[in-house]
Amino acid sequence: MHPLDHFKFCPVCGSSHFVENNEKSKRCENCGFIYYANPSSATVALIENEKGELLVVRRKNDPGKGTLDLPGGFVDMDETGEAGMIREVKEETGLDVTHVDYLFSIPNLYRYSGMDIHTLDMFYRCQVRDLSVVHAADDAAGYLWIPKAEIKTEQFGLRSVRQGLHQYLGR
Ligand SMILES: [Zn+2]
Numbered sequence: 001m002h003p004l005d006h007f008k009f010c011p012v013c014g015s016s017h018f019v020e021n022n023e024k025s026k027r028c029e030n031c032g033f034i035y036y037a038n039p040s041s042a043t044v045a046l047i048e049n050e051k052g053e054l055l056v057v058r059r060k061n062d063p064g065k066g067t068l069d070l071p072g073g074f075v076d077m078d079e080t081g082e083a084g085m086i087r088e089v090k091e092e093t094g095l096d097v098t099h100v101d102y103l104f105s106i107p108n109l110y111r112y113s114g115m116d117i118h119t120l121d122m123f124y125r126c127q128v129r130d131l132s133v134v135h136a137a138d139d140a141a142g143y144l145w146i147p148k149a150e151i152k153t154e155q156f157g158l159r160s161v162r163q164g165l166h167q168y169l170g171r
Contacts, residue, residue, distance in 0.1 A: 003037050006115055024037055042108070042119045043122050044071075045124055045126045047071070054070075054151060055071065055145060056069070056144045056151075058143070061139055068155045070156075070161055082100050085122075093134050094133050095128045096129040099126070100127075106121050106123070
């Protein structure tokens with residue numbers, strides 16, 4: 001189902017003549033309002049300790065509740081990807097990121113509230129000030145350090161994270 005199929009009425013004037021404009025947008029035949037469905041920006045953190053283990057969290061919420069994940073989340077409005085990455089790592093793990101390196105991005109579908117939300121997940125390698133303060137909070141129900149060779153991508157609930165791990169780990 002196309003995400004715009006959920007929107008039956010013009011959000012400006014309430015007209016039911018809210019029709020397909022092109023494959024990415026709908027247009028109101030009454031007031032002329034046009035709405036584009038663009039992907040939401042999201043961030044994913046790759047954090048390693050001195051032993052070469054990767055910081056992994058367990059998802060507290062759906063989609064993928066209980067599965068493994070990497071720290072991260074949606075970018076806020078008026079926020080840079082880098083700032084969003086630093087904020088999400090702090091919220092979910094308590095860690096202070098001192099440096100981020102953008103690596104690559106992968107599109108994803110994120111099932112939320114009955115809708116498939118299209119996202120663009122941006123992966124960052126993060127340097128952290130003091131790994132000893134790590135704890136799980138916010139959207140993370142727990143955390144683990146997993147040696148990179150022992151990462152089983154099928155245990156990760158989000159498709160883009162599985163793909164990103166394959167890419168990062170060179171598999
Ligand atoms: Zn309208």
